[in-house]
Amino acid sequence: MNKVFLIIQREFLNRVQKKSFLVATILIPLIFPSIMAVLFYVKKQQDETAAKKIIHYIDEGKIFEPDSKKFEFVRETSTLAEAKENLKKDEQVFALLYIPEIDISKPQGIQLFTKSKISLGVQGDINYVLEERIKELKMERFKIDRAILDSLKTSVSLKTTDISGDVEQESNSGWIVGVGVAAGILMYMFIFIYGAQIMQGIIEEKTSKVVEVIVSSVRPFQLMLGKILGLASVGLLQFIIWIILITTLTGVVFSYFGIDSSQQQMVSQMTPEAQAAQNQFVMDLHANIDKIPFTYLICNFLFFFLGGYLIYGAMFAAVGSAVDSPAEAQQFMFPITLPMLIAYFGLFTFIIDDPQGPISVWLSIIPFTSPIAMMGRLGFGVPLWQLILSQVLLIGGFILTTWIAARIYRVGILMHGTKVNYKVLAKWFMMKN
Amino acid sequence: MEALIATNVTKHYANHVALNDVSINIPSHSIYGLLGPNGAGKTTLIRIINQIINADKGQISIFGEPLQAKHIGVIGYLPEERGLYKKLKVGEQLVYLAQLKGLSKKEATERSKAWIKKFEVTDWWTKKVEDLSKGMAQKVQFISTVMHEPKLIILDEPFSGFDPVNAQIITKEILELKEKGCTVIFSTHRMETVEDLCDHIALINRSEKILEGSKKQVKEKYRSNTYRVEHTGTFALNQNGFTLLDQKKLEDNVYQSEIQISSGSANHLIRTLTDYTEIHSFTEKIPTMSEIFISLVKGGTHE
Numbered sequence: 001m002n003k004v005f006l007i008i009q010r011e012f013l014n015r016v017q018k019k020s021f022l023v024a025t026i027l028i029p030l031i032f033p034s035i036m037a038v039l040f041y042v043k044k045q046q047d048e049t050a051a052k053k054i055i056h057y058i059d060e061g062k063i064f065e066p067d068s069k070k071f072e073f074v075r076e077t078s079t080l081a082e083a084k085e086n087l088k089k090d091e092q093v094f095a096l097l098y099i100p101e102i103d104i105s106k107p108q109g110i111q112l113f114t115k116s117k118i119s120l121g122v123q124g125d126i127n128y129v130l131e132e133r134i135k136e137l138k139m140e141r142f143k144i145d146r147a148i149l150d151s152l153k154t155s156v157s158l159k160t161t162d163i164s165g166d167v168e169q170e171s172n173s174g175w176i177v178g179v180g181v182a183a184g185i186l187m188y189m190f191i192f193i194y195g196a197q198i199m200q201g202i203i204e205e206k207t208s209k210v211v212e213v214i215v216s217s218v219r220p221f222q223l224m225l226g227k228i229l230g231l232a233s234v235g236l237l238q239f240i241i242w243i244i245l246i247t248t249l250t251g252v253v254f255s256y257f258g259i260d261s262s263q264q265q266m267v268s269q270m271t272p273e274a275q276a277a278q279n280q281f282v283m284d285l286h287a288n289i290d291k292i293p294f295t296y297l298i299c300n301f302l303f304f305f306l307g308g309y310l311i312y313g314a315m316f317a318a319v320g321s322a323v324d325s326p327a328e329a330q331q332f333m334f335p336i337t338l339p340m341l342i343a344y345f346g347l348f349t350f351i352i353d354d355p356q357g358p359i360s361v362w363l364s365i366i367p368f369t370s371p372i373a374m375m376g377r378l379g380f381g382v383p384l385w386q387l388i389l390s391q392v393l394l395i396g397g398f399i400l401t402t403w404i405a406a407r408i409y410r411v412g413i414l415m416h417g418t419k420v421n422y423k424v425l426a427k428w429f430m431m432k433n
Numbered sequence: 434m435e436a437l438i439a440t441n442v443t444k445h446y447a448n449h450v451a452l453n454d455v456s457i458n459i460p461s462h463s464i465y466g467l468l469g470p471n472g473a474g475k476t477t478l479i480r481i482i483n484q485i486i487n488a489d490k491g492q493i494s495i496f497g498e499p500l501q502a503k504h505i506g507v508i509g510y511l512p513e514e515r516g517l518y519k520k521l522k523v524g525e526q527l528v529y530l531a532q533l534k535g536l537s538k539k540e541a542t543e544r545s546k547a548w549i550k551k552f553e554v555t556d557w558w559t560k561k562v563e564d565l566s567k568g569m570a571q572k573v574q575f576i577s578t579v580m581h582e583p584k585l586i587i588l589d590e591p592f593s594g595f596d597p598v599n600a601q602i603i604t605k606e607i608l609e610l611k612e613k614g615c616t617v618i619f620s621t622h623r624m625e626t627v628e629d630l631c632d633h634i635a636l637i638n639r640s641e642k643i644l645e646g647s648k649k650q651v652k653e654k655y656r657s658n659t660y661r662v663e664h665t666g667t668f669a670l671n672q673n674g675f676t677l678l679d680q681k682k683l684e685d686n687v688y689q690s691e692i693q694i695s696s697g698s699a700n701h702l703i704r705t706l707t708d709y710t711e712i713h714s715f716t717e718k719i720p721t722m723s724e725i726f727i728s729l730v731k732g733g734t735h736e
Contacts, residue, residue, distance in 0.1 A: 006532050014521070209516025213577070216483040216510040217533040219502075414485070416514075427447060432489065 003218045004226045011201070011230025016237070025238050029245035033252070053094040055126070058083055061101035063137060068129050073097075084113060097126070104137045177352075177379035183301050184347050184375035186239075188340060191309055191371070194235045195316035195336070198228055199329060202320030202413070211413045220410035224321075225402075228313040232306065300378055300387075307394040308371025311401050312336065318405035321412030322420045322428075331421075343369035347376040355380035365390045367397025404429060434497060436461040436585055436616035437482065442491035444477055451477040452488070453640040459618060459633070461496075464611055466631035467620040468722075470730055473637045475620045476513065479587055482618075483510050495585065506535040509583035513590045513620070515574050519563040523549070523573055526562060527580060534581040541580070548576040552602075568599050575603060579610060586610060589620045604630065624723035634722070638730050648722070655725045656717070659693045660702060663713040672705055691718060 015021055056076040057064060066073030071094075076083045080098055087096045096113040112118075112126060139146065202224075205211045214223055319332040346363045354360060355377045363373035364382070370390045374382070411428035418424065437459040444452040452474045459465045469475050480486045482493060484500065493500040495507065518526055527545035532538060549555055552572055562570055571594050579586060588607075592600045607617055607630065619631060627634060627648075634651060636644040644651065659678065665686055670677040674696035683689050694702055699717070706712055720728075 003533055006529070010529055014518075204519075208519055209512070209514040210518055211516070212485070212512040212514060213510065213516060213530065213574075214533065215485050216508070216512075217505055217530070220485075414480075431447070432487075 004222045004229070007218070007223060007226025008230040008233060011227055012233050015197075015231070015234045021234070021238070025241050026245075029242045029249060032246065033249040053122075054092055055095045055097055056083060056087065056093055057097035057099060059099045061099065063102070063104070064099055064130075064133060066129065067133075068125075070125055071129070087113060087115065095126075099130075104134050104141070107134055177376075179297060180375050180377070180379035181347065181352065183297070184372045185344075187301075187305055187308055187372050187375055188344050190235060190239070190305070191312045191340065194231050194309060195312045198231050198313050199316040199320035200326060201227060201231070202317055202409075203323065203326060203329070206321065206413050206416075207324060215413065220413060221406045224314075224317050224406055224409050228310065228317060232309055232313070235309065297378060301375060303391060304371040304374055304394065307367075307391070307398055310398045311367060311371075311394070312340070314398070314402040314405035318408040318412070318425075321409040322415075322425060324416065328420070332425075339368035340372070343372035346373055351376040361386060365393060367394045370394055407431075434461055435459060435494075436463070436496060437618075438494045439478070439482075440492045440494075442478065442481060442488045442493065444474075444481065444486070444488050450640050452481075454491075455637065455640075455642045456491075457635045457642060457645060459616060461616050462611065462614055463632045464607070464617045464619060464630050466627040466634040467618055467637065468622065468624075468627060468634055468726060469637035470622055474640045475637055476589065478637070479510070479589060479618075479620055482587065483508060506581060507584050509534075509578040509581065509586040511574060511578040511586075511588045511591055513593070515571060515594070517562045517570060517574060517577075520561060522559050522561055523565070524558040527573065527577055530577040531580045534583075536581050544580050545576065548580060552576070567594055568596055571595055572599065572603075575606070579606070583615070585616050585618070587618045587620070590623075591619065591621075592623065592626060624721065624726055627722045636726065636729060643729055644725075651722075651725065652719055655720045655728075657693060657720070658695075659691055659718040660699060661714075661716050661718045662690050662692060662706060663715075664688055664690065664706070664710040665713070666710055668709040670705075670709070675702060675705065687713065 052070060052072040054072045054074060056074050057066070058076050058078075058080055064073075074093075076086070076096070078086070083096050083098075087093050094114070095118070098111040098113065100109045102108060102110065107130075110130065112123075139149065205214070211223075218226075315336050319329050319336070322332065323329045343363060346359065346369065350357060350363065351360045351373060360373065360377060363369045364377045365386060367390075370393070374387070374390055407429045408425055411431055412420075435458050437457075439455060439457045442452055442455045443450070455474070455478060457467075457478075467475050467478070477486070481488045482495075482500070484502065484505065495504050498504070521529070524542075524545065527548070528538065528541040531541035531545060536544070546558075549558060554569070554572070557565065557569065557573070562573065565573065575591075578588070586607075591603060591607075595603060611617060619626065621627065631648055633647050634645070635642055646654070663683065665688075667680060667688055670692065674694060676693045676695065678691040678693055680688055680690040692702060699715075703712065703715060
């Protein structure tokens with residue numbers, strides 16, 4: 001065991017001391033928040049500096065009282081034809097709004113003339129201005145006070161409780177579901193990236209012929225295990241650094257540019273009732289975050305992460321030992337990627353829609369798909385027996401694949417220049433020690 | 434005591450026999466040549482001794498004990514296919530490989546530094562292996578083979594890839610190790626090495642051992658009682674018990690003849706020859722290892 005530890009240590013140091021590890025570990029988490037930061041920044045700048053667009057309007061029914069922060073409405077007193085000509089000539093004017101005499105209960109015939117195609121956003125903004133004005137007119141007609149109207153708005157937050165288990169638990173767990181699905185996706189990426197690294201490392205050892213020296217000192221199984229576990233420790237470290245960096249940086253970016261300022265604006269514009277509703281929402285959000293069973297999720301994540309990584313890591317190791325170059329490895333990648341792809345697509349099709357359906361349940365129990373599928377299901381609540389069955393099978397699956405992989409590995413690493421196919425792998429597997 | 438005894442070792446692969454009932458005795462403190470053409474089964478035997486693969490049948494005992502996992506630290510192995518971690522620095526590499534053989538980190542560091550110093554290549558310590566020349570990398574590999582002070586050193590084609598100067602250095606190291614009490618197994622098909630260094634040899638051909646013994650014994654066994662004589666003038670030999678195999682001109686009036694004795698002694702031959710000619714030199718024609726090797730291997734393939 002001491003030697004396995006030596007190999008783990010060596011693998012760990014080899015990877016962590018590389019510049020590429022440092023670059024990937026620091027840069028990748030910086031990339032997402034910095035892209036977001038740039039986008040937010042550009043958007044904010046644009047919003048602040050952009051001059052109001054000038055829209056001329058013809059209002060035949062004399063009903064329009066423009067009130068907009070985004071546009072400057074200018075009343076046009078000429079005829080429609082003249083105004084159109086003017087629009088074409090005057091570069092300052094952005095568009096021409098034509099409002100005929102309308103029945104406010106059934107407004108028809110309002111037109112917007114522009115010199116270029118306008119974006120859906122702008123169109124929506126103009127629509128909104130008109131709709132608000134018509135709403136005001138209607139309120140006047142029906143003699144409705146705005147305060148009364150606002151007080152009609154009620155916010156209900158539905159609290160749902162799952163009573164199927166022994167303990168009644170709140171099942172409204174959108175946040176947990178999100179965290180679970182994200183964890184499933186991360187797991188998928190991770191298994192792939194690090195599995196490929198195991199494979200590459202083994203191919204390197206094999207082609208550089210150093211493997212013969214090593215296996216004269218340690219058993220091939222110890223070497224394989226040390227390699228897989230060594231990379232797992234690198235992966236965990238990188239992962240933890242990423243999570244810490246991404247959460248802090250994203251937090252910083254959001255609080256600096258985005259959410260904070262826009263929320264304040266929104267709040268300041270809102271009526272007291274709306275503000276109360278908003279506060280209620282924020283409180284709900286906090287309550288939900290508090291309710292996420294982080295320990296439960298993290299423990300399960302770590303378990304399924306390690307289990308899934310080890311199952312696939314062993315398979316990647318077997319493939320790496322069998323071939324002489326990464327290109328040759330391609331032919332064996334299909335059976336490895338297939339169950340992962342099934343789990344990945346299952347996550348988005350079956351599990352999110354119907355987490356307790358038979359397909360979802362099976363996906364989360366079969367060892368090859370369970371690491372990804374179970375993370376997706378956890379948020380919806382998983383019966384304890386299913387969780388335990390899945391974990392036991394995952395451990396069993398890991399032992400099985402490692403055993404099979406080790407039998408192929410011990411022969412494969414000493415073979416050079418052999419044309420390898422599945423039949424050859426089977427022969428190696430059957431070979432006596 | 435024997436350093437290593439292999440008894441009736443057999444190893445089958447899927448469609449051929451790699452070793453068939455091979456038994457060898459390797460005496461302690463000897464340099465033992467394991468000879469044979471490519472594909473004869475030398476590497477398989479070496480891998481079995483290194484516990485990289487297991488034999489199907491047969492026993493191996495090392496320094497009187499059955500071969501077990503704990504003997505890994507007693508053996509130093511230089512494979513024919515040399516290999517080191519390309520991206521690893523020489524120092525880290527040596528320390529790591531020695532640690533895998535069971536040395537503590539401190540010991541491993543001290544010894545690798547000492548060896549690096551001995552080979553006068555201290556500045557390699559922080560160099561990556563991929564930046565070294567082939568000969569340099571070979572030296573590093575040799576250090577890694579002997580650094581844990583193994584009692585049994587197995588060198589598979591140790592001189593391939595070395596220039597004469599470095600081969601000289603390595604030869605000196607090997608002899609020094611033997612002086613210190615190590616047993617060295619040489620696996621090679623290069624006969625000059627055997628002629629110079631080995632005390633004992635075994636010849637493996639087509640998965641079977643066909644010859645074993647000390648170099649002297651083997652040569653004794655394959656001497657043909659033939660003598661080489663340099664003499665003045667030519668003659669024809671008409672004597673019972675002596676056969677003139679060959680006679681060729683060396684210079685002006687000096688000739689060389691090869692004469693085989695079927696009955697009688699060398700002294701008898703000399704006495705007889707003095708009647709025919711003036712003798713300049715008289716030596717026994719002893720077969721070289723190379724000649725023995727070729728005659729045996731060829732004989733084997735003709736069966």
